Amino acid sequence: MAKRTSYSFEFFPPKDAEGEARLWAAMTGLEALHPDFISVTYGAGGSTRDRTIAITSHITERTKIPTVAHLTCVGSTKTELIEILGKYREAGITSILALRGDPVGGPSAPWSTTPGGFDHADQLVELASELGGFSIGVAAFPDGHPASGGDFEKDIDVLIKKESLGATFATTQFFFEVDRWRKLVDRLSARGSTLPIIAGILPVTNVKQLSRMSELGGTAIPDSIMKRFLAVEDDSEAVRALGVEIATDLCQKLLAEGVPGIHFYTMNSSTATREIYENLGVSR
Numbered sequence: 001m002a003k004r005t006s007y008s009f010e011f012f013p014p015k016d017a018e019g020e021a022r023l024w025a026a027m028t029g030l031e032a033l034h035p036d037f038i039s040v041t042y043g044a045g046g047s048t049r050d051r052t053i054a055i056t057s058h059i060t061e062r063t064k065i066p067t068v069a070h071l072t073c074v075g076s077t078k079t080e081l082i083e084i085l086g087k088y089r090e091a092g093i094t095s096i097l098a099l100r101g102d103p104v105g106g107p108s109a110p111w112s113t114t115p116g117g118f119d120h121a122d123q124l125v126e127l128a129s130e131l132g133g134f135s136i137g138v139a140a141f142p143d144g145h146p147a148s149g150g151d152f153e154k155d156i157d158v159l160i161k162k163e164s165l166g167a168t169f170a171t172t173q174f175f176f177e178v179d180r181w182r183k184l185v186d187r188l189s190a191r192g193s194t195l196p197i198i199a200g201i202l203p204v205t206n207v208k209q210l211s212r213m214s215e216l217g218g219t220a221i222p223d224s225i226m227k228r229f230l231a232v233e234d235d236s237e238a239v240r241a242l243g244v245e246i247a248t249d250l251c252q253k254l255l256a257e258g259v260p261g262i263h264f265y266t267m268n269s270s271t272a273t274r275e276i277y278e279n280l281g282v283s284r
């Protein structure tokens, strides 16, 4: 029997009381959709380490929904990473997304090595795997990693290596074309990989934010899609409705292709994700 598609949501740790209220409002709206897991990001340069731990464990405690805590190598020594993994474990977190993270100047800026630290996410996968007790996810890039200079095979090699070191799932950067996800999955499977590639979906609600995020994450925005957003960019309600329509269409295509999971970048808001769920007729 085919495995059922997983649905999951990503949140970022709030900065202040207002952000925290917004996060819990979104969480209440989305909890009712019974996601398979919730993930919580880790701020650039480790800036949200304690908040990531606190909010991830609080979500687990309050909602009983399994959580995935993100972790990056930026600015931390191996010893510090071991300590952070220990804190995650103490907080009852049993799943992590092991990432390299980006240098301060963005994903294409030169990487600066932390003495005693790691230069690539595969080393963090290996460490978490050696320490044991975590299910380990990694990042995947249907449009190619921004620092890979268009060398898609290099990204495939990296994923295969991470799988061999203990990664058990990958979540993608957001993307707009189902063929990009298909190509990634096909290339991996041709190399013998069985890593489930969960599709990261961004329900676009703001055109400026879309441009910034796609530049940072290396996501190609097809002209046809960008034109549609630009035509309504000053009408926030129309942008949100279009974002929901485009994300729904992509999810339907992915489901037809047998995607193992759909992961929504919620931006700590529930409305767009709820609407996409409704359009897809997901019931659980």
Ligand SMILES: Cc1cc2nc3c(=O)[nH]c(=O)nc-3n(C[C@H](O)[C@H](O)[C@H](O)COP(=O)(O)OP(=O)(O)OC[C@H]3O[C@@H](n4cnc5c(N)ncnc54)[C@H](O)[C@@H]3O)c2cc1C
Pocket: 040, 041, 042, 043, 044, 045, 070, 071, 072, 097, 098, 099, 100, 101, 102, 107, 119, 120, 121, 122, 138, 139, 140, 145, 146, 147, 148, 154, 155, 158, 171, 172, 173, 174, 200
């Ligand atoms: C789903 C998802 C969630 C994310 N969450 C966060 C977050 O919470 N916080 C955050 O700061 N960032 C986050 N990011 C961004 C991520 O940290 C960046 O995209 C970062 O640039 C790459 O991370 P990586 O884990 O793919 O790194 P790596 O696997 O280290 O890859 C980085 C580059 O190095 C190359 N490479 C990899 N391994 C090797 C090797 N052994 N030898 C030589 N070259 C190699 C790769 O091809 C790639 O070009 C997320 C990204 C995704 C897709």
